[in-house]
Amino acid sequence: xxxxxxxxxxxxxxxxxxxxxxxxxxxxxxxxxxxxxxxxxxxxxxxxxxxxxxxxxxxxxxxxxxxxxxxxxxxxxxxxxxxxxxxxxxxxxxxxxxxxxxxxxxxxxxxxxxxxxxxxxxxxxxxxxx
Numbered sequence: 054x055x056x057x058x059x060x061x062x063x064x065x066x067x068x069x070x071x072x073x074x075x076x077x078x079x080x081x082x083x084x085x086x087x088x089x090x091x092x093x094x095x096x097x098x099x100x101x102x103x104x105x106x107x108x109x110x111x112x113x114x115x116x117x118x119x120x121x122x123x124x125x126x127x128x129x130x131x132x133x134x135x136x137x138x139x140x141x142x143x144x145x146x147x148x149x150x151x152x153x154x155x156x157x158x159x160x161x162x163x164x165x166x167x168x169x170x171x172x173x174x175x176x177x178x179x180x181x182x183x
Contacts, residue, residue, distance in 0.1 A: 060116040064109040071105030074098045086155045088147050096140035103132060 078098030085091045111125045 057116060060112060064113040067105045067109035067112070071102040071109065074102030074105060076102075078102060088152045089144065089154055092140055092144060092147075096136055100132065100136045104129060107132070 075098070078094040081094030081098060082091050085094065107125055107129045111122065111129075114125075115121045
């Protein structure tokens with residue numbers, strides 16, 4: 054009885070944490086200023102939120118049924134693999150389309166070379182400039 058109560062407490066804590074992460078990610082999507090800043094909401098906070106909720110579901114049903122459910126494990130793996138890939142593709146598309154960004158957060162670190170900030174073409178490592 055005590056173990057089952059402890060497992061329910063852990064699952065409840067994970068559900069609350071997941072809901073908080075999803076809420077914070079949703080706020081980030083509505084309040085952040087440009088496309089690049091808005092990418093953080095769905096890619097980081099929401100992924101953690103869904104991961105917490107899936108973890109709670111796995112823990113609870115594993116304890117109640119006595120065996121792990123492979124579908125939830127596969128969903129979690131798929132989520133943690135595809136979310137960073139899709140975020141990377143969205144960011145690269147935004148850079149390719151030269152979407153506007155907030156100048157305050159643009160950043161021009163001194164250690165970047167000119168070709169790394171888009172002022173001239175990036176040289177090919179083997180052939181130089183094409």
